[in-house]
Each structure stands twice: as C-alpha cells, then as structure tokens.
Amino acid sequence: MCLVELLPSVRETVVVYDPPNSPPTTPLVRQLRSLGSDEPCIRRLFKNYQHALAQLGSFAAGLVCRQLIDIDKADSLPPEIRQSLLIQVPQGASPEIDMASPGFNVTPKVLKLVQILKSCRELGGDFCGIIFVRRRIVADTLMQLLLRLDSELGFLRIRVLFGARNLDTSHQDEILRMVKDGSCNLLIATKSVEDLDLPNVPVLIKFDLFDSQLSHAHALSHCLGANSHIISMVERGNGAHHAIISHLSNLNSPRLRVWTNAHRWTPQSSIPDEALYTDRDSYSSDSDEESESVSFIRDSTTGSRMYPQDALNAIYSLCSSEREPGGNEMYNPLFEFDIQDDGHFVCRVRRTGLLQNLPMTWSSPNPTKAGARRLAAYDACAGLYDQGLLDSRVFPRTWATPSDSDPLPALNPKIPGTRTYPIKSPAFWTNTALVPLNSLTRVYPMIISVDCGNVSESLPLHAPLVMLVRQPLPDMPDFNVFFAGIPARISLIRAKPIVLDESQLQDIHAYNTLLWRAMLNKSYPYSINETLAHYVPLTGEWSCEVAQRSQELDVSNFISWKSISATLADWVVPLKCDSVEALREDIVDALIQDRWAVYTRRYDTVVVRHDLNPLSKPLDPELQEYENLLEYCKANREGFEGLKNDQQPLLEVVRLPPLKDRLQPAAGPFTPSTSNRRYFIPELCAKVTVPASTFRTVLLLPCIMRRINDFLLVKELNSGLLDYCVSDELLHVAISPPSAGIEYDYERLELLGDAFLKLLSSIYVFVTYPKADESSMHNYRQALISNKSLWKNAIAVGLPSSIRSRPLSFKGWSVPRTPTSDTGEKKEEEESSRKTTPSSDDPKNVFIPKKRRRALKILNWKPLQHLGDKALADVVEAIMGAALLSGGTDAALKAAKALNVPLPNIEKWADFGKRSQEVSEPVVAVQISSSTIGAIEAIIGCPFKRPQFLIQALTHKTSAQSTTYERLEFIGDAILDFMVIRHLFHRHQQMNPGMLTVLKGAMVSNTTLAALCVLSGLHHHLLFGSDKLAHDIREYENLVIQAQNEEYAAAEKEGRPCGQFWHNIESPKVLGDLLESILGALYVSDEYSPVGAEAFFDKVFEPFYNRHITLQTLSHHPTKTLFEFIQSKGCGNFSLVKEANEYLVLVHDVVLASTQDENGISGAKVVSSIGLCALEGDPGFLARTCNCWKDTKW
Known part of the structure; x- marks a missing residue:
C-alpha cells in the first residue's frame, strides 16, 4: 500500500500485521510479581521481560533472561527464580516462526519483519538497512533473535545503535565505521539517534511508529535515493497506529513538502512554514545505566528533563510555532556550520523568533555536522531557559501514575462516603530548592499587581510587589480576590531575569524576615537559602502602563531600595507632630501602632481629627469611664511621663484587617463599619516604615501564593497527563470542587462533560456491538460511565492529588521554603519526640506528654484531603467538558483517553466514521x-x-x-x-x-x-x-x-x-x-x-x-422551581415572606427579590419569577450570600 510519495525517489509502504494474542502470564512473571521487590535489578528484569514478551514473543523474553544470567546480574535473585531464568531459552535454540506450529514463539509483528527481511535477500550485496525501534531492550533482543535465524537471514550482519544521554559518541562512531566498511549491513537503531549522520540506505523499516513529523523527516533523510523504501509496520485494527499514519501523511502539504526536501538534502535545514506535529512522549530510556555527567535542562514547572537528543525537536517546535505562514524564511537555513582546522564541525542556530535576543555562540566541536547541530540546539534551549523563555510545552512529557499494585483507598469512617488522598505539592518549589541562592544566581521576577492601580473607591490602595524566585515561573492568568464580596483583580506579570549582589540579597532577605514576623506575629528563623521566594517593593514610578509598554520588562530599576533600607534601619519611627500639616503629610499611606512593640496590632489612618485632642472625652465605648484620653494614658501606659502638647489633634484610625481567605467570594453585603474606629494621640504613636499599601498586599500573599500553587499544579496536570488538550484556565475550573469555596467550581463543566461522555460512550457501544439490543447497549455503556468506573480510573492515573478541595487555611501557613529546613528548635523537638516515642515492645507503659504528642504529630504531618467517590467522578467529567470547550470533540476524546476511559482503537472522532462499515x-x-x-x-x-x-x-x-x-x-x-x-x-x-x-x-x-x-x-x-x-x-x-x-x-x-x-x-x-x-x-x-x-x-x-x-x-410553579434550585446549591436559609403589602424572597436575610401585592395576581408567583430572573442575571449571588457550603462534606 503506497502511503504518499513525498519525494520521487522514496516510496513509502505500510505493512499490516495481525495483533498478537494477549501476552501469557508465565510462571516467571508470577514469581517476579510475587517478590514485590524494590531492587533495581529485579524491577528492570520484570519491565524488560514484559516488554520483550509483548513486542517480540516468548522466545525473545527468554533471551532477556539469558542475557541477565550471562552478565552475572542475577546473583541477588532467589534460587528458584535463577533456575527459572536458566530454563527460559536453552543454549543454541532457535525461534519457531511457523505460525501453524504448536511451538510458535514469536509475535506476528516479528514474523512480518522476518518476511520483509527475507524479501531483501534478492538485493544481494547492495542491501543495507535500518530498523528503528523504541526501546534499547527491544533492539538488543531483536538482534539476538534474528541472528538465530541463520537459515533464513544468514546474509544479515546486524549491529545495534543506541543513543547515550552523555555526549560521548565513540560507540556510535565505531558502529558507523562498520557500516561503511561493509562488516555491518543492518542497523537496529533507537529513536534517539535518528537525527545523527546515519548511512543512507535503500531500506528503512519502522518497527515501532513514532507520532512525529520531524521524526519522519529524519527517516526520509536516511534514504539512499532512487528506489529506496520506507516501510511502516502497522497493527491491524490499531487506531493509534492509523492516527500516526494520518499525521505523517500531512507532510505531503505543499509547504511541508518543500521543507522536507530541504531537511533531507542539507543539514542546515530550514524553518517549516507550518507547525510540525510531534508527540511529547519521552524516548530517553535507551540507557539502562545513568551517568552522573549527563547534561540536561530541567523544566522548573513540571520537572521534565530535556537531554541533548531532545533539543532539536524543541527548536523546531519553537521556530515553527512562531513562523508567520507565507513568509520567505522557508528557503533560509535554520542552522549555520563552520569547520575547524582538525576537521571537526561547530554549529549555531540562526537568530529567529525568541532566539533573536540571545547571544548565539558556536557549539562545541563535533566530528559530524549532525552532532554539532544537536549541541547547538541544546545550547539554544539552555539560553532560552536562562532567560525564562523556554516553554514547558517543548519538554518531553512526564507523569507518574500510581502502581497497579497500590490498593484503592479505604472509605473514611469519620466522614461517610469519602476517602482520604494525599495533596500534591507543586514540583516547582522542589526544583527551585535545587538552585542555591548567591551573588551569581539569576533570579526571576514576577510582578504582583492589584487592579493595576484602578482600584474601586471602596477598596484601599494595594501597592505592587515583586516576587523573586530562582527558577522561571510560567505565565499565570489574572484572578480575583474579594473584599466583602467586592472583587479586585490580581495580575501576575513576568519580567526579565536579574542578577543581584550578595549585599542586595542579604538586605532583601532581612526585609522579608521583618515582613513575615509582622504578618504572622511570630519569628521567622529560616535562612536565605531555605527561603524559596522573596518579595520586594517597587518605586512610585512603576505602573501597569510601564508593563504594557515594555515587551521585555526590566524591574531592576524599579525596585525600591530606599524603602528596603528604611525598613531595615528602623521597623517603626515616631510620627512627625511638629505641625498639623507635617502630621497630615506623614500619615499618608501610613501604618500606625499605639506602642513600639514588635508583635502588636496595626492600624490604618483615617483622618486627623482637629475637633478632638487628648483632653477630649473618649469616643471609644470601652473608655467611657475615663474623663479624657490623657487620664487613660496615665492609668494604663507603663512609664508614661506626660505629653509635650496636650492640644494636639487626635488620629482617627481603623484596625488593619487580619489575614483572611480573600479567594472566597462568599460574604454579606458590604457595609462600612465604624465600630472598630479608634482615636490615638500622635505623640504616643509609632509609624511603621513599610507603607500601608505595601503591607496590605503582603497580607494578600497567602491567597496569591495559594492561587499560584494551584496554577502550577494545573500546568503539571495539563502537561503530564492531558498533553495540553485543555486550556489551563478551564482545567483549574474543572478540578475545583464547590467545597474549595473559590469564585468558580466544576459544576457547569461537569454537566457539559457528563453529556459528552454519554454521547461518546453511546456511539462507542453502538459501533462496537453492532448486534446488541438496546438493553445490552445500556449495560455496556453503564460499565464505561458509571461513577464507580470513573473514580477508579481517576485514581489509576493519579488525579486525586492534583485536586484542591479545601479552602485556604492560615494554620501553619508559611512562605515557600525548602522541605528539609531544620532549625535548632525543630531539631530539638524532633529529638524530644523520638525520646518519648513508645517502644514496640511495651507501648502501653510509655507516657507521652501532650506537647510531645503535638510535636510528633507535626513532624509526621502530611497534607491530606477527603474526597467523595462522586466528587472524583464529577471532576473527570468536568475535565472532559473543559477539553470540549478548549478544542472540540477530538480534544475531549483525548482527555477521556488520558483519564483511562476504555475506548480501544478510537484515537480521534473520525475513527468512528472509519468503523462505520462495521455497522451493517x-x-x-x-x-x-x-x-x-x-x-x-x-x-x-x-x-x-x-x-x-x-x-x-x-x-x-x-x-x-x-x-x-x-x-x-x-x-x-x-x-x-x-x-x-x-x-x-x-x-x-x-x-x-x-x-x-x-x-x-x-x-x-x-x-x-x-x-x-x-x-x-x-x-x-x-x-x-x-x-x-x-x-x-x-x-x-x-x-x-x-x-x-x-x-x-x-x-x-x-x-x-x-x-x-x-x-x-x-x-x-x-x-x-x-x-x-x-x-x-x-x-x-x-x-x-x-x-x-x-x-x-x-x-x-x-x-x-x-x-x-x-x-x-x-x-412548575416558579416558587417550587426557585426553592428547589436554592436547595440544590446546598443553601438551607431562605424563605418567602409577606410583610404588609409586599412579598419578599430572603436568602440569609438578604433580599433577593420583592414585589407589591396586587389584586388578582399571585404575589408569591410573581416574586419567585423575579427571583429566578435575578439569579440568572447575578449567578454569583448565592456564592456571596450563602455560607452553608462550609458544612458540606466532600
């Protein structure tokens, strides 16, 4: 079957093979599984054995065991397993490739490969070929298997070529020399070497398919020319394989055809005019042994690693995604080369797109142009990463799923209907902790701006802050915080990385230590390297207009070192009371304390009260027993020696609000309060050197950091599990239960996702079971979409740990810091906890004091949450709904597959149409x-x-x-x-x-x-x-x-x-x-x-x-509809009342709707209809007004 002729001299052929029978659970598999060992040797053996068994058959799996014995790595295995290994494949045995034979012990895929290779015998001495496979263990084992078929394939001289994570290419160079001198005519190569200078061959076989147009272009570049063949091996009925072939066929578009031609004939290549399709699966599993000298770039957000062999793919993805269609860059080289005196090559990436502002230097020398090109691509990626410009999307995908052997969480006896799951912490902070903070460290600013200066008159000013971290944060969307139900917009703006000297770093850390001490009202004993995020104020010249005017924002000139120095010099200073004008100017944007203590209450200034002085009768209700404020000071202030001026005006102040969860929109209507007003004598007050607007933003940092952590977890989930088939903003909505109490939750998306899942599963059942009746189809569908099935699938892919079901708690909250931080106090508590821990011999005879029990509990504490099975199933459906809105039915189908919904051989929506012939x-x-x-x-x-x-x-x-x-x-x-x-x-x-x-x-x-x-x-x-x-x-x-x-x-x-x-x-x-x-x-x-x-x-x-x-x-009667809806939201405090001549609908004593009673018209019906209209127009009303959700168990 001819797929497509991209170039006249290359013929592509798809060869179909039958799917294998399910790999048998051999006695050896049962023995290895029963060990449950964490020994690397046993785990590697188990994994390699299973790969070989599934891909190549039982004979090849036996070769894996024989190889382990031959290299003396089985000494640590139990004797019975060593004996099982020895009998897997007798010395000198050959595979049975006759499918009709009872002893047939290879897969149909291997049999088809043998048939292809046998047909190459007619090429005689001109034959030379490459077989591409995914894993090194498959390459090694396949070579041994083919070498044992001497009677059929004796003309083959086979070698294995695999990549290495380090930059040593001596092994590869030796193998390639063998090809040139004719001592090898068949290479079995892994994907990691596809971009290197491999020999051009007449036959290239894709034993494993790679879903990457760039990979396919590399394969074309290794074809010899006239009458060369690329053979793709496709499993019959495998939807994933057919989807890959479909993606690769798109290289036949006119512009990509020209790019492919350039990529084939010149190592300089070019920038494709269209974005290349490539999957993000990691193929860096070639080496069984890790080298400590391996170079890689770690994505700070996801923890994924980019090795030199991945960099070329990343550069093509970045350049093609920024390319404007129809430009002339198609004909300009992407890479530039130079040759040195010793014949080695150096390379650099041409300045384009994001790379324009990077210093493009030559790569390290390499014997081949392809090797130098790989090094240049890696250097360019490293430069982008240093500038914070390397997107997580170009990194290989990584996602850790729970082991199949892990048991399902048990039901929680304390909270019926729920199970307990761990809460995941963002990988960003763990990755950040790996970078020490010193004068050579590049720090990455993130500007925190509240409403960009356009603050409502009812809200006080919040000054911008800059968060400094050691690794680049990804782009973050804006979000709201709420003040008595009034939203204020938080913007997070990335800026260019900066380098600070040792003195500046120490000043910033000392400044932050004072901020945390004031905010948390306790000491902050952590060092500069234990603290993973620092915050600095900006000067008055900063504004959001500055950020909007600058594409590459540099905040180094806007950091307010003057404010930092003032705070470090004195936390508080006296107020300027020389004159009323001086006092009025000094209290602008000022925080006031009525004492000079460190841990005390702080107040916002309201106004200078010229009508009051220290001799006035106190207005504070609790001070009414005193004749005036001066008498109160004499009676209550220790060491009070009188005032210099008893006619000075008083300050009217209001207490600074405490830490509060501002992410929750639920609040009563805003009513300015005067009950917390206080009146201070300026001469006795202290002014905090941190401006009030800055400290207000500091008080928002727990909420801001919670949302940043939420977004980081969303990006991890989207990158690793969902492969970016959902927008980040919608994904955050989809994994936010109502119990989190934020401004949105998953319920609307869950409704949409539930309908999509019903449609998807119905069509799948319809085409899969063409003879089933309606009742049987319903049962089949229910097995796919039941809540039990969905929550089990969610657990299987590790979804629960990414959900945040609880509101922000300030108990134990702290600034991001290294997880291994230990102060002397903590060490002392740990030691005392160990001393009082009961022994296993006599646990009842050891008394643990209450303080020690609390310390032990803190040391062993891990964040947990309780989720109901239905809540987990709802999140799964909500993610599908979010994917549907993000990318249509194909994206939603991709999300369903990622979430383990069993839909074999269906990779995209068009696959249903391809299977329509199965429905007669x-x-x-x-x-x-x-x-x-x-x-x-x-x-x-x-x-x-x-x-x-x-x-x-x-x-x-x-x-x-x-x-x-x-x-x-x-x-x-x-x-x-x-x-x-x-x-x-x-x-x-x-x-x-x-x-x-x-x-x-x-x-x-x-x-x-x-x-x-x-x-x-x-x-x-x-x-x-x-x-x-x-x-x-x-x-x-x-x-x-x-x-x-x-x-x-x-x-x-x-x-x-x-x-x-x-x-x-x-x-x-x-x-x-x-x-x-x-x-x-x-x-x-x-x-x-x-x-x-x-x-x-x-x-x-x-x-x-x-x-x-x-x-x-x-x-339905509108009153019934209204009340049923309010109850469905978990609210129980509502009523319809008649007062005099008026009907009212009340929710938590707040009027939702009202109407006058009129003759001949039902007032209850009218006011209920008005209430329904009000809720439709103001969907956030219940969230602001009702707090019954706090009692809901999730």
Whole structure:
C-alpha cells in the first residue's frame, strides 16, 4: 500500500500485521510479581521481560533472561527464580516462526519483519538497512533473535545503535565505521539517534511508529535515493497506529513538502512554514545505566528533563510555532556550520523568533555536522531557559501514575462516603530548592499587581510587589480576590531575569524576615537559602502602563531600595507632630501602632481629627469611664511621663484587617463599619516604615501564593497527563470542587462533560456491538460511565492529588521554603519526640506528654484531603467538558483517553466514521417513496446520505419489519442530551448548573418531544402496525393543537411568553422516541459527523425551545422551581415572606427579590419569577450570600 510519495525517489509502504494474542502470564512473571521487590535489578528484569514478551514473543523474553544470567546480574535473585531464568531459552535454540506450529514463539509483528527481511535477500550485496525501534531492550533482543535465524537471514550482519544521554559518541562512531566498511549491513537503531549522520540506505523499516513529523523527516533523510523504501509496520485494527499514519501523511502539504526536501538534502535545514506535529512522549530510556555527567535542562514547572537528543525537536517546535505562514524564511537555513582546522564541525542556530535576543555562540566541536547541530540546539534551549523563555510545552512529557499494585483507598469512617488522598505539592518549589541562592544566581521576577492601580473607591490602595524566585515561573492568568464580596483583580506579570549582589540579597532577605514576623506575629528563623521566594517593593514610578509598554520588562530599576533600607534601619519611627500639616503629610499611606512593640496590632489612618485632642472625652465605648484620653494614658501606659502638647489633634484610625481567605467570594453585603474606629494621640504613636499599601498586599500573599500553587499544579496536570488538550484556565475550573469555596467550581463543566461522555460512550457501544439490543447497549455503556468506573480510573492515573478541595487555611501557613529546613528548635523537638516515642515492645507503659504528642504529630504531618467517590467522578467529567470547550470533540476524546476511559482503537472522532462499515446497513423489507423522504428532509433541514437508516428510524416495533428504531433511539437520546446541554450552556453563559438541569429536564422530557413531533409533522411518517397506537396518536394530536391555540391566545392577551401548553396532556412515548431515532439515524448516516443532526436541531428543536421553555415559562410553579434550585446549591436559609403589602424572597436575610401585592395576581408567583430572573442575571449571588457550603462534606 503506497502511503504518499513525498519525494520521487522514496516510496513509502505500510505493512499490516495481525495483533498478537494477549501476552501469557508465565510462571516467571508470577514469581517476579510475587517478590514485590524494590531492587533495581529485579524491577528492570520484570519491565524488560514484559516488554520483550509483548513486542517480540516468548522466545525473545527468554533471551532477556539469558542475557541477565550471562552478565552475572542475577546473583541477588532467589534460587528458584535463577533456575527459572536458566530454563527460559536453552543454549543454541532457535525461534519457531511457523505460525501453524504448536511451538510458535514469536509475535506476528516479528514474523512480518522476518518476511520483509527475507524479501531483501534478492538485493544481494547492495542491501543495507535500518530498523528503528523504541526501546534499547527491544533492539538488543531483536538482534539476538534474528541472528538465530541463520537459515533464513544468514546474509544479515546486524549491529545495534543506541543513543547515550552523555555526549560521548565513540560507540556510535565505531558502529558507523562498520557500516561503511561493509562488516555491518543492518542497523537496529533507537529513536534517539535518528537525527545523527546515519548511512543512507535503500531500506528503512519502522518497527515501532513514532507520532512525529520531524521524526519522519529524519527517516526520509536516511534514504539512499532512487528506489529506496520506507516501510511502516502497522497493527491491524490499531487506531493509534492509523492516527500516526494520518499525521505523517500531512507532510505531503505543499509547504511541508518543500521543507522536507530541504531537511533531507542539507543539514542546515530550514524553518517549516507550518507547525510540525510531534508527540511529547519521552524516548530517553535507551540507557539502562545513568551517568552522573549527563547534561540536561530541567523544566522548573513540571520537572521534565530535556537531554541533548531532545533539543532539536524543541527548536523546531519553537521556530515553527512562531513562523508567520507565507513568509520567505522557508528557503533560509535554520542552522549555520563552520569547520575547524582538525576537521571537526561547530554549529549555531540562526537568530529567529525568541532566539533573536540571545547571544548565539558556536557549539562545541563535533566530528559530524549532525552532532554539532544537536549541541547547538541544546545550547539554544539552555539560553532560552536562562532567560525564562523556554516553554514547558517543548519538554518531553512526564507523569507518574500510581502502581497497579497500590490498593484503592479505604472509605473514611469519620466522614461517610469519602476517602482520604494525599495533596500534591507543586514540583516547582522542589526544583527551585535545587538552585542555591548567591551573588551569581539569576533570579526571576514576577510582578504582583492589584487592579493595576484602578482600584474601586471602596477598596484601599494595594501597592505592587515583586516576587523573586530562582527558577522561571510560567505565565499565570489574572484572578480575583474579594473584599466583602467586592472583587479586585490580581495580575501576575513576568519580567526579565536579574542578577543581584550578595549585599542586595542579604538586605532583601532581612526585609522579608521583618515582613513575615509582622504578618504572622511570630519569628521567622529560616535562612536565605531555605527561603524559596522573596518579595520586594517597587518605586512610585512603576505602573501597569510601564508593563504594557515594555515587551521585555526590566524591574531592576524599579525596585525600591530606599524603602528596603528604611525598613531595615528602623521597623517603626515616631510620627512627625511638629505641625498639623507635617502630621497630615506623614500619615499618608501610613501604618500606625499605639506602642513600639514588635508583635502588636496595626492600624490604618483615617483622618486627623482637629475637633478632638487628648483632653477630649473618649469616643471609644470601652473608655467611657475615663474623663479624657490623657487620664487613660496615665492609668494604663507603663512609664508614661506626660505629653509635650496636650492640644494636639487626635488620629482617627481603623484596625488593619487580619489575614483572611480573600479567594472566597462568599460574604454579606458590604457595609462600612465604624465600630472598630479608634482615636490615638500622635505623640504616643509609632509609624511603621513599610507603607500601608505595601503591607496590605503582603497580607494578600497567602491567597496569591495559594492561587499560584494551584496554577502550577494545573500546568503539571495539563502537561503530564492531558498533553495540553485543555486550556489551563478551564482545567483549574474543572478540578475545583464547590467545597474549595473559590469564585468558580466544576459544576457547569461537569454537566457539559457528563453529556459528552454519554454521547461518546453511546456511539462507542453502538459501533462496537453492532448486534446488541438496546438493553445490552445500556449495560455496556453503564460499565464505561458509571461513577464507580470513573473514580477508579481517576485514581489509576493519579488525579486525586492534583485536586484542591479545601479552602485556604492560615494554620501553619508559611512562605515557600525548602522541605528539609531544620532549625535548632525543630531539631530539638524532633529529638524530644523520638525520646518519648513508645517502644514496640511495651507501648502501653510509655507516657507521652501532650506537647510531645503535638510535636510528633507535626513532624509526621502530611497534607491530606477527603474526597467523595462522586466528587472524583464529577471532576473527570468536568475535565472532559473543559477539553470540549478548549478544542472540540477530538480534544475531549483525548482527555477521556488520558483519564483511562476504555475506548480501544478510537484515537480521534473520525475513527468512528472509519468503523462505520462495521455497522451493517439495516435490511428493510419495505421501501418509502422518494416524496416521503423529501418531505422528511424538508422538515429536518438536511438530506439523508443513506436512506436505509431513515427507514429504520421510522419503524416501530409493532410493524412487521424485523429491524426497528430501538438501537438508533439509543444513540439519538444521547445526541439530544448533548445538544440540549451545549445549547443551554452557550445560551446562558452565567446560569447556575441547577437551573440548567431544570431547563434540560424540561426540554428532553417525553411530553415535550411528543408535542414537538406532532407540531413538526414528523408523526405522519411513523411506520407501525397497531390500530390502538394510531388512535392514541390522533387523540393526542387533537388535544395538543387545541391546547396550543388556547395558550397562544391567552399569552397574547396577557402580554406574556407562551408556556408549556402540553405538560398536562398524556403523550404516547413513541412520538418522542421517533425524534431521537431520527437524530441517531442522521448521525450514523453521516458517518458519525454531527453536521446533519445539528441542522435538524437548529431548524426544529432550537426555535421551539427558545419560544416555549425558559425559566419564566416552566410548567412548575416558579416558587417550587426557585426553592428547589436554592436547595440544590446546598443553601438551607431562605424563605418567602409577606410583610404588609409586599412579598419578599430572603436568602440569609438578604433580599433577593420583592414585589407589591396586587389584586388578582399571585404575589408569591410573581416574586419567585423575579427571583429566578435575578439569579440568572447575578449567578454569583448565592456564592456571596450563602455560607452553608462550609458544612458540606466532600
């Protein structure tokens, strides 16, 4: 089969092989699994044995065992396992490649490879080939296996070529010399060497497929020329393999064809005009032994490593993603080379895109151009990383999943229905701790700005701060904090890295120590290297306009060293009381203390009270027993010696708010309070040298750092598990339960994701089980989408640890610091805890003092959370909903696959269409006229590509037909659910999920669908064989039309929208089923493309819904709808009351809606309708007003 001829001289062929039988669980596998050992030798043996068994067959797996014995690495194994290893493959044995033989012991994939190689014998001495595989263990074992087939493949002289993580290429050079001198004519190579100067060969075989267009271009560059072949081995029916072939075929686009040609013929290559498709899977598993001298770049956000062999792929990804289509750079080289006197090559990357501002120096010398090109790409990536410009997306993907042997968490006996899971800490801080902080350290600023200076008059000013960290933080989205329900916007802006000298670093750390001591009201004993984030103020010249004007923001000139020095010189200073004007100027943006102690309350200044002085009667309620403030000071201030001026005006101050979770929008209405006002004598006060606006932002840092940590976890999850198929912002919404108490939660996305999962699983079951009836399909679908299945899948992929289900807690909160920090106090507590820990011999005889028990508990504390099984399943569905909004059905399908939803051989939505031939067209004994088909197509607004499915959709079980609409109705139900939810989701973008659910229930109810079926006229085309059913349909049609006429007349007279006139009329179920089956038939007829079904929905369903089904026209009494919705949000404090001549809806004693009582009109009904409208227009009302969610258990 010819895939595509990218170049005239290269012919690509796809060779299909049969899938292997499931690898048997051999006695050796059972023995190794029973050991449960953490020994690297045993774990490596187990992994390699399983790889060889699955890829190559039992004979090759035996060779792995024999290899372990031969290199004397089995001494640490138990004797019985050593004996099992010895008997796996006898010395001198050959593989059995006859599939008909009972002793057949290779996989069909290996058999197909042997057949390909045997066909190459006719090339004689001209034969030379390369086989690309994924893993080194497969390469080594495959070579041994092929060498034992001397009678069939005796003409082959085989060597293995693999990459090394270090830069030593001596092994590779030796192998390549053997190819040149003819002592080797077949290389089995791993992917990590594909970009090197391999020999050009007439036959290149892809034993393993790599989902990368760049990898495919490398393969083309190794082809000899005329009549050369690239053979891709594809497993029959494997959807992932067919998806890879589809991706690679896109290289045939005109612009990529030119780039491929340039890449093949010149090592300078060029920048592709289109972004290259490449997966992010890591292929750095070639070496079994790690070298301490390995060079790599570690992504600070995800912890993923980029080795030199990965850098070339990263450079192409960066350059192609920034390339403007249609430019002329296609013909300009991406790399430049120079040759040295000794014949070695040096290389550098051409300045383009992000690389323009980097100092591009020549690479280290290398014997080959490809090797020098790899080093140059790595140097360029390192330079970008130093500048904080290397995106996490270009790093290989890494994600640690729990072991299959780990048991499921047990149910929590204290909180019924929940299980306990660990809470993951962002990898960023662990990676940051690896970099020591000194005068040579480059620090990366992140500017924290509150509202960019555009602060509401009801909120005080918050000055910007700069957070300094040792590794580059990723881009962060803006978010809100709340002051009594009033939002303020936090912006996080990255700036250019800077280098500070030792003195500046020490000053910053001392400044931060004072800030933490004041904020936390306790000492901060950690050193500069134990503290992972520092904060500095900015000068008054800084503004958000400065940030917006500068693309490469340099904050080094805006750091307020003057403010830092003033704070280090004196934490507090006296107020300037020489004159009223001096005092008024001195209290601007000032924090006031009424004493000079370190740990004390602090106050914001409000105004200078000229009408009050120390001899005035105190206004503070608790000071009324004193004649004046002066007398109070004499009685209560220790060492008080009087005032210099007893006529000085007083300061009116208000206490600075304490630390508070500002991420929670829930709060009562904002009411300025005067009860906490105090009146101080300026002469006795101290002014904090940190401006009040700066300290207010410092008090927000726990909330800001919580959100930064949340975003870091989101980026880890998106990079490692989901491969960026979801936008970061939507993913954060998707993993935020309502119990976290932030401004959004996953409930809307969960509703959308649930509908998508129902659609996905229904179609999968429909095409996978073409003979199953409706009941069986329902059972199959339930096994895929049940909450039990979803939460087990979530645990299997390690999802729970990335969820933050609890609100921010200030108990034990601290600045990010090294996890191994130990002060003398902690060490002392640890020692005392050890001394008082009961022995295992007699635990009852040891008394542990209460303080020691608390210390022991702190030392052993790990962050945990309690999640319900349904909450976990909801998060899974919400992630699918977020992916759907981010990238459509393919992205949502990719998310479902990543979350372990079992959908084998389905990699993208188009795969359903490819499998449509597996669903046989229904055999119909009756034909309908073309005029009937035309009439139906006119009603639904689209044509039927395969009318046989339309006939099946119209056929009721009472008909004489053997094929009825039940299977089509099964998927039509899921299609309609999904389209209705999507319609509501976009029509009401702020509506709460409870209201969406109410509307959705009304839209898909059988009574609604029956009325729509009759009003559209589709019921006239139903094929059935029951007189009773015919009578029921006629009666229902008459009643619906009569009710419609009456409702339209009444609505026009009363000036209101038309309501659900059909809801009290009993309807035949067959009418609703008919609409769903037609939807299903359209979907199948269009090869699972939604085009036809969406046209039907847009023409028939949507206008009907928009006219008749809104919150104000629901058939339920609006009071019932309103109260059910409020209860669904977990609120229990609401009521409808009548006061005098007014109806009120109260939520936590806050008025949601009100109306005057009028004769002849139900006031309760009117005020409830107003309340529904209010909640639709202000979806955050319940979140601000109700705090009942705090009692909810998750």
